[in-house]
Amino acid sequence: MAQLVYEYDELLADHDYAEPHIVAGRRLHGGFLADGTYQPPRTLVREPALAAWEEALRERGGEPFAANANLLDGVRFPTIPQQLALLRHGLDQPFWNTLTFVAKIEAKGAFLSMLPVPDLSAAIAEDISEMAIGHLDRGLLDAHGLDEGGNPALGIGGHDEMWFVARDLVYGPDAHPDVEPDDNIAREDSTRHLPEIGREIEEFFSFLANLLVIEFRAEIGFAETQTILRSPDVFTDRRAEAETAAEIVERIRTDERIHVRSLNLYLGELRHLHLRTNDGGQVPGHVLIDRFWNGLVHWATVEQPRLVAADTRQRMYERIARESDGKAIRAAFDAAA
Ligand SMILES: [Fe+2]
Ligand SMILES: [Fe+2]
Incomplete structure (x- = not known):
């Protein structure tokens, strides 16, 4: 019988790395095993634990949530050829x-460690102590938050730092003025989609589902970034640095796969349980999760891309127009679409 209950420290334990993860003099999380492969941080126990919980869920007749990044596979703006056209010009x-x-959005992931988890054991009819969702506030969310935002207290960089290192390798330091991201990556709405359960439980479901969509968007965006970094006709005077940057992004993607796997497991477990309703009854988790998820997917695949694309397009055209050869760049940009 596989172990299904874990202590906090176990779920945050690192491998005994043969070599630390250091790039450009910056200490980053994770490390390298004796055979040279990159091993994500805090996975010594976390990964086998996820496998054990997945197996237990399947034995109960459930399965991890089946969603994957393909659901967001619409055309993005700007496209890879458009981005390459700008760089070539x-x-x-x-x-x-x-x-x-991206680096700054990753940094915001650190808040996961501070997130108050509502009392799920009171909200759920079944015993969750041997499930992943019974360990969210016993290491799992802290591990996820540290992966994203790093551990500044120990001087170890997480994804935010990894992106800054990758960027500065390719561009050199302080290449452009600092910028702040917009706040439109999660759906903001106060509408109750699951009125039959407590508000804080719905908000927590919303948080998990939004986070999964953000991880999917990351998966697609990071792969595109690698394609750009690995294109031989851009950053021609810094090809070696661009290749290293693409390698750092590969390590980030390796870390993110554990996040997607975790979130699919949490939602899969919740789908297979029963939630206590406000009127003293119970409702199957899949009724709630599927209703919420379908609404969110509509937002993420239809409403949000339209909103973002119109906005980004406008700003991109304005930026191109400021260049002395703006007309030529605009023509190349549109032709690449
Ligand atoms: Fe990340
Ligand atoms: Fe992530």
């Missing part, structure tokens, strides 16, 4: 801004 600020936005 020497307009390298938009891509620098993108890398900076």
Whole structure:
């Protein structure tokens, strides 16, 4: 019988790395095993624990939530060819801004460690002590938050720092003025979608589902970033640095796969349980999760892209127009669409 109950410290335990993860003199999380492979941080016990909980869920007749990043696979703006066209014309600020936005959004993930988890054991009819969702405030969310935002107290950089290192390798330090990301990555709405359960439980479900969508968007965006970094005709005077930057992004993607796996497991467990309703009854978790998820997916695939694309397009055209050869760049940009 596999272990299903874990202590906080176990779920945050690192591998005994053969080599620390250091790039450009900056200490980053994770490390390298004796065979040279990159091993994400805090996975010595966390990964086998996820496997054990997944197995237990399947034995109960459930399964991890089946969603994957393909659901967001619409055309993004700007496209990879458009971004490459800008770089070839020497307009390298938009891509620098993108890398900076991503780093700062990753940094916000640190709040996961501070997130108050509502009393799920009171809200759920079944015993959750041997499930992943019974360990959210016993290491799992802290581990996730540290992956994203790093551990400044120990001087170890997480994803935010990894993006800054990757960006500065390719561009050199202080290449452009600092920028702040917009706050439109999670759906903000105060509408009750699951009125039959307590507000704080709905808000927590909303948080988990939004986080999964953000992880999917990251998966797609990070792969695109790698394609750009690995294109031989851009950053031609810093090809080695661009390749290293793409490698750092690969390590981030490796870390993120554990986040997607965790969130799919949490939602899969919740779907297979029963929630206590406000009127003293019970409702199957899949009724709630599926209703919420379908609404969120509509927002993430239809409403939000439309909102963001119109906004980004406008700003991109304005930025291009400020260049002395703006007309030529605009033509190349539109032709690449
Ligand atoms: Fe991340
Ligand atoms: Fe993540």
